Amino acid sequence: MKRGIIATPGIINRLPKGFQMVGSLSLDEMRYYALYWDSVVIPTNNLVHMGLPQEEAFISAGAIERPNVAFNGSYEGDQVTNAVLSCQGIVAKELVKDKKIDWVIQQFNDELIILDDYIEERNTLRIDLASCLPVPTGEINIHDILNFKELRKTEFIALHEYLDEVYQQALLFPDQALASKKAISNLTRAIEDLDKVTQEGFKEYMKHNLSTVFNLYKDKIGEGVIMDLTVAALMGSPIVPAVTIGGIVSATIKVSMNSTQTFRPADKNLKLAYLSKAKKNGLYK
Numbered sequence: 001m002k003r004g005i006i007a008t009p010g011i012i013n014r015l016p017k018g019f020q021m022v023g024s025l026s027l028d029e030m031r032y033y034a035l036y037w038d039s040v041v042i043p044t045n046n047l048v049h050m051g052l053p054q055e056e057a058f059i060s061a062g063a064i065e066r067p068n069v070a071f072n073g074s075y076e077g078d079q080v081t082n083a084v085l086s087c088q089g090i091v092a093k094e095l096v097k098d099k100k101i102d103w104v105i106q107q108f109n110d111e112l113i114i115l116d117d118y119i120e121e122r123n124t125l126r127i128d129l130a131s132c133l134p135v136p137t138g139e140i141n142i143h144d145i146l147n148f149k150e151l152r153k154t155e156f157i158a159l160h161e162y163l164d165e166v167y168q169q170a171l172l173f174p175d176q177a178l179a180s181k182k183a184i185s186n187l188t189r190a191i192e193d194l195d196k197v198t199q200e201g202f203k204e205y206m207k208h209n210l211s212t213v214f215n216l217y218k219d220k221i222g223e224g225v226i227m228d229l230t231v232a233a234l235m236g237s238p239i240v241p242a243v244t245i246g247g248i249v250s251a252t253i254k255v256s257m258n259s260t261q262t263f264r265p266a267d268k269n270l271k272l273a274y275l276s277k278a279k280k281n282g283l284y285k
Contacts, residue, residue: 003160004039005106005274006092009050012085012113018078019085019113027053029108031145032135032208032276034063036156039101043087045069047080054142061142067091082115089118093265105263106274112213112261120264124272125214125257127166130242131207131250132191133159134198148201155193162187164270167214170255184253188245195248207251211275213262 013020025033025042030053033040044050044066058064069087088105095103107113136145149156165183173181198205245251262272 002038002101004041004095004101004103005033005037006041006043006088006095006103007033007106008085008088008108009042009044009052011108014111014113019081021050021081021084024050024052025108028135028137028206029276030054030058030064031137031142032133033106034058034142034145035135035149036133036159036210037106039103040064041067041091041095043067043069043091045071045084045087047071047075048084050084058142061146063142063146085113086115086117089114089263089265092263093118096263096266096269102269102271103266104269104271104274105266106276108276110211110275110277112263112273112275114261114263118264119261120267121259122262122267122272123216123257123259124262125167125170125216125255126260127163127212127214128242128252128254128256129191129210130252130254131209132245132248132253133208133210134195134205135208136198136202136204137206138202138204140202152194152197152201155190155197158190159187159194162190163212166253166255167212167270171216184243187253188243191245191251192247209277212271213260213273213275215262215267215270215272216257 007025008021010021010024013022033042040063042052042064046068052058052064052066055064055066059066069090071083075083092103092105095101105112105114136148162183166181166187169181169183242252242254245253266272
């Protein structure tokens with residue numbers, strides 16, 4: 001199955017009253033999207049268009065899509081901000097119905113920030129990959145990125161598949177140490193493989209984080225297990241500690257459970273959100 005994301009054109013900050021969109025995505029963040037997902041949708045609107053670096057080149061290469069959400073009537077002040085932020089929810093609400101692509105909301109934040117109209121509180125299982133995902137940077141174009149992605153398709157598919165496997169094993173064996181899980185071994189190898197082939201293909205690259213928020217109730221493997229997980233989730237207890245990936249500086253995997261706000265229209269899906277943040281000082285040569 002192809003994997004797609006619906007992303008915001010910038011980084012969202014939560015304010016005491018409302019939200020704020022801070023700048024547009026960087027070129028490295030655009031490359032990250034294009035490299036790790038098959039379909040990338042970044043909605044815009046007829047009120048305020050937030051442009052993206054090399055936007056036309058990315059669109060013409062088929063790396064991203066920018067559907068336009070039309071709003072009617074007069075908007076001002078916070079109404080404009082809320083309308084802009086609602087674009088992601090409006091587009092995602094329709095796309096998540098498409099079962100041919102695994103559509104998930106993506107934001108560059110530590111938490112999912114969406115408007116109240118789309119919020120649902122759920123118990124979730126979260127897998128954090130810190131400083132794990134290499135993205136080429138420097139003087140390269142989108143076609144180089146896409147050619148590399150096609151050439152190393154097997155490695156990128158393996159990464160996503162092993163993330164799903166970690167989720168399944170965490171539900172089946174919640175008390176087993178993370179380092180002893182076969183899925184963690186497979187995921188670690190997939191990350192190391194991506195790191196190796198990126199070093200071989202590019203002179204410079206940056207490491208990105210990825211947090212995947214899974215639906216705790218997607219597959220009820222056992223009522224007893226689910227009840228134990230739910231209690232731990234409500235208490236905010238980690239299911240397992242972080243595991244360091246050998247050979248990659250600062251790279252770690254962590255699995256935890258939380259009660260968190262999620263995207264209501266996706267409540268039947270396996271994955272509820274992707275959250276990312278680039279490692280600011282993670283430039284490798």
